[in-house]
Amino acid sequence: CGVDATASHRELLRSSKPSLYTNVDCTALVAAVVSRQVSVVRLLLQSGGPTDIKVSLGAWSWDTTTGEEFRVGAGLAEPYAISWCAVEYFEDSGAILRMLLQHLPLETPHYGRTLLHHAVLCGSTGAVKVLLSCGANVECPVKTMKTEFRPIHMATRLGLSATLQSLIDSGCDLNSKTDSGDTALMICAKYKHEECLRVLTGAGADFGLVNISGQSASSIAGSNQWSRGFQQAVLDAIKVGRIPKSSNVSVLSPLMIVAETGDVEALKAVIGSGQFNLDHQNENGFSAVMVAALKGHVEAFRLLVYAGADVKLLNKSGETAITLSELNQNRDLFEKVMLELALEKGNRNAGGFYALHCAARYGDLDAVTLLTRRGYDVNVPDGDGYTPL
Structure with a gap:
């Protein structure tokens, strides 16, 4: 045409x-x-x-x-x-x-x-x-x-x-950096993009990296008043089986994050993964069980001590998980956890916790009987000089 x-x-x-x-x-x-x-x-x-x-x-x-x-x-x-x-x-x-x-x-x-x-x-x-x-x-x-x-x-x-x-x-590089050294995770923290953070976490992006200013994704989230959203995205990923990767647990430790939040489901997943040292201590000497005790998270504390976390470790202020738990209003609940541990597993070396004294204070005759049969000395004083009697 x-x-x-x-x-x-x-x-x-x-x-x-x-x-x-x-x-x-x-x-x-x-x-x-x-x-x-x-x-x-x-x-x-x-x-x-x-x-x-x-x-x-x-x-x-x-x-x-x-x-x-x-x-x-x-x-x-x-x-x-x-x-x-x-x-x-x-x-x-x-x-x-x-x-x-x-x-x-x-x-x-x-x-x-x-x-x-x-x-x-x-x-x-x-x-x-x-x-x-x-x-x-x-x-x-x-x-x-x-x-x-x-x-x-x-x-x-x-x-x-x-x-x-x-x-x-x-197949893009999850950890590639911009001219300022920022990774995609750091950019998520800067712009508060929670769903993108979940995607990157699930894909295996590294939380242990820092930019040229020495900032990590976690520290950027903190300075940006977005710690809660950041933590929630990490917890959500953990709960669906995506344990965050960190090449440097001193920069970010998934174990410390879940201990701080007290999320029991996420903590079970992290402990169950077997990827983390339960007794790792941060720059201030705090371990995960210390953080749980300090924050008052009784069930998280229970999970950690039953998994074998060491309550005798000292932080840089000379505090242990036991002394930190005593600062809480619910200190008696922490004591009961430690008493249950002693009764079930015969744990006699929980520095700062005196199982027989605790049982006597609660008037728990069955516990006192069991502990004395196991050889607990009724004449040994606690840190304040008191014996069980």
């Missing part, structure tokens, strides 16, 4: 996401991409029309010096290739983007970024999956005069947990 498929005409282009309602001069191919018309795009590409065209339909711009991004509104960004248009106006099946990538290069940069970076920025998990399946470099960095970061850092910063999972599934 003689229609020129490459001709440019004034068209009314409309889109709900991103929002677009404007008249522009464009080719039929551009209009079909924006309108997400798969069959029309296929027909136009088969006709052999040019694909090396630039369009000004983007909603995002960015500073090539700082890497900072700006949402300028659809149609106001710098002109880009039509494949970039297919990313921003992504059609759910991905067919349009795949067809265009058969005619256009995958990794050609646009102001220092690739199609994958743009798909992440646009929040299009579908486009990310298509690009990765077509061979996009999951580790390709954005480099500017002041910054350097990768797709995983972008997805985490923007709180895109589904996109983050797609990048992880494609």
Whole structure:
């Protein structure tokens, strides 16, 4: 019929996401991409029309010096290739983007970024999956005069947990660092993205790393008033069998986190994993059982002592788990735990705890009888000089 498929005409282009309602001069191919018309795009590409065209339909711009991004509104960004248009106006099946990538290069940069970076920025998990399946470099960095970061850092910063999972599934480095040494976990803590933190924890990201300022994900969460959300995300991961990894328990110990929160279910999982030394002491000399005693977590304390945690250890202030438990209003509950332990397991070497004295104080005749039969001396004084009598 003689229609020129490459001709440019004034068209009314409309889109709900991103929002677009404007008249522009464009080719039929551009209009079909924006309108997400798969069959029309296929027909136009088969006709052999040019694909090396630039369009000004983007909603995002960015500073090539700082890497900072700006949402300028659809149609106001710098002109880009039509494949970039297919990313921003992504059609759910991905067919349009795949067809265009058969005619256009995958990794050609646009102001220092690739199609994958743009798909992440646009929040299009579908486009990310298509690009990765077509061979996009999951580790390709954005480099500017002041910054350097990768797709995983972008997805985490923007709180895109589904996109983050797609990048992880494609084998990205979970512990890669930005120019400032931040990992994706640290970025989660900075921006308080709990779901992304769960995804990274489950995937095995390292909690034991620090950035060039010496900050860890945990310390960043603390300085950002997000300790509770951070802890909850870690606990949630533990409860579904994903024990957090830490190459340096002095930076972060999952055992210490669960002891501090007193979450019994999570503590059972951590102890049961067999991955952690129950008697590890932090920089202040506190062990997990000391933390549980200090916080008043009786059931967590019970789990730890029955698992073999040493209550005789001293922190840097000379305190033990027993002396710390005595500071609590529910000190009698801690005493009962230790008494039960002595009765069940015959534990006679719990520094600072005197089982026979405790049984006598409670008037527990059966316990006194059992302990004396086991050889407990009724004349031995406790720390205050009192004997059981």
